[in-house]
Amino acid sequence: MxxxxxxxxxxxxxxxxxxxxxxxxxxxxxxxxxxxxxxxxxPKNIIRSAKKWLDKSYTHYSPPGGRQEFREAITKKLRKENKIKTKPENIIVTSGSTEAILLALMCMVDPGESVVITDPGFLAYKPSIEVLNGKSICIPLHEKEGFRLDVEKIKKKIVPKKTNAMIINTPCNPTGTVMTKRELEEIADFAVENEVLVISDEAYEKFVYDNTRHISIGSLNGMEDYVMTLHSFSKTYAMAGFRLGYAVGPEKIIKAMTKLHIFSTISAPTISQLAGLDALRGPQGxxxxxxxxxxxxxxxxxxxxxxxxxxxxxxxxxxxxxxxxxxxxxxxxxxxxxxxxxxxxxxxxxxxxxxxxxxxxxxxxxxxxxxxxxxxxxxxxxxxxxxxxxxxxxx
Ligand SMILES: Cc1ncc(COP(=O)(O)O)c(C=O)c1O
The missing domain is CATH 3.90.1150.10 (Aspartate Aminotransferase, domain 1)
Structure with a gap:
């Protein structure tokens, strides 16, 4: 061959x-x-839940955007914990947030267009952009600056109308840096001024230390149209093998991602969504x-x-x-x-x-x-x- x-x-x-x-x-x-x-x-209650739903024969596909009751529960969680005001239509449930990253980029990047990422940064970002023939604009993070992202450096590197998105990751893999409200506000101003969509990967949202607070950039005033927030059950509930995550963002982009989802995985696993629902409704200790x-x-x-x-x-x-x-x-x-x-x-x-x-x-x-x-x-x-x-x- x-x-x-x-x-x-x-x-x-x-x-x-x-x-x-x-x-x-x-x-x-x-x-x-x-x-x-x-x-x-x-956690045991989540494992019990998955078994329960299997025993009840929940072995079929789910809707491409995610199960309605699950998206409603996610909406509540986002309002309460992330201060993101949203609706179920603005959410898509995915097979882990890794799938959400790729779906979001597929809907936003044409060949030759670019996305800002940090270097070092989570290893899936660059290949996911480049596999689409997009360009990644890497902003170096330096140890002497505490691996913090400086928006001035981004401004110098973007190409007007060709740089469609930037990915931020707080708390960050691999540096462990958590972005401050001030830093997020600067990114937000930059995104609005330059019409760049922020993809905010918050997979580690629950794991912050020493009185550090995790803030979702999607909660800042006026950011509804400029932020796609990604969350994952892999770290928060130790559910990595369930492959469960979700994205919340502008309805137009979520719709486009849902259209593509039908051709990638059809839907996130039904059992995982039901177990995820019980995870959200169950004890959080x-x-x-x-x-x-x-x-x-x-x-x-x-x-x-x-x-x-x-x-x-x-x-x-x-x-x-x-x-x-x-x-x-x-x-x-x-x-x-x-x-x-x-x-x-x-x-x-x-x-x-x-x-x-x-x-x-x-x-x-x-x-x-x-x-x-x-x-x-x-x-x-x-x-x-x-x-x-x-x-x-x-x-
Ligand atoms: C920063 C970051 N985002 C996303 C993911 C992917 O998580 P998921 O299991 O939800 O696909 C990881 C996994 O290590 C990660 O470190």
Whole structure:
């Protein structure tokens, strides 16, 4: 058979995540600080709910936009918790927020048009834009600026009438940065002035620490027509395998996404939507329990990393990742991650998985038990001590 693989596919970057995590899973003595999903199992009431609906034979498709009662419950949640005033017609339920990202971009980006993203940033954004022959405009985030997004840098890079959207992610994967109200207001002003739609990825909305508050940009005055907010059940309720998320935004774009949805997955899984409905209506204590445990682990990982000679770690205020600077070891991020895996038997992700400005960093997930994190850090410390390379000042 001749090679029929599309150029589009060939141009997509190979991900090292899969390779590293596979080694970590296959090799039982490796401790993995790689995962991007909660180590917690979904709460018992949610598992019970999924079983209940299966027993009641809910094995059919759902409407492409999502089940009506579920979208109504999401509307209430958005009003109460995110201060986003909306209606069920402005919501689409998707198979995880990853699907919502792609659907939103498919509806907004024609070949040659561009979308602003941050570098480092969540690894799905760039390929999702480029697979559509769109251009990604990368705004570098720097450690010395606390990985904060500066709107002035965006203004210099956009192309009028060709830059259709920008993706923000707060709390941020991989840096753990949480955007302030002031920063969001600046982004909002920029979006309105330049007619750029903000795609606000809030997958980690519930995991913020040290009195930090998560604010949805969609709650700011006058932003209804300029913001598409994405939420996920994967992190909030530890339901990653249920594949459940949703987008709320301008009705015209939600309608377009729903039209496309019919040709991608038809609908998000019915059982997941029903379990998601019960998750929203049920007790919410599980979220705070997980948040508290992540916070305990966060404190441990940041403290221990900063105590190890050669590491420098900005304290993350949200999500469940630490993103330390390892440039003093004189190895590229990928090499350092491979070296740690081989010598310390600890899996981490190279910062370059998240963009070229991730060079000099690694991502350590603390969605792993406290004991394992302690052990992993002991191993890293002991292994790094043996390094013969003379260290330079971190860049
Ligand atoms: C920032 C960010 N957005 C979206 C997702 C995708 O989540 P979902 O499971 O809802 O597709 C992830 C997953 O790690 C993420 O880190």
């Amino acid at each position: 001749r090679n029929i693989i599309s150029e589009r596919e060939k141009e997509l970057p190979e991900s090292t995540i899969g390779k590293l995590l596979r080694i970590a899973v296959e090799n039982k003595d490796v401790i993995s600080l790689g995962p991007g999903e909660p180590d917690f199992v979904s 599980c979220i705070e329990k997980m948040r508290k445990e992540y916070d305990r682990r966060r404190k441990l990982i940041v403290k221990r990393l900063n105590e190890i000679d050669g590491f420098r770690c900005v304290e993350p205020k949200g999500a469940f990742y630490a993103f330390p600077n390892i440039s003093s070891f004189g190895m590229k991020s990928l090499l350092f991650a491979e070296w740690l895996l081989k010598n310390a038997k600890v899996a981490v992700l190279p910062g370059t998985e998240f963009g070229r400005f991730g060079e000099g960093f690694i991502r350590c997930s603390y969605a792993t038990s406290y004991d394992k994190i302690e052990k992993a850090l002991d191993r890293i410390e002991n292994t790094v001590k043996k390094l013969k390379i003379r260290r330079k000042k971190p860049s």
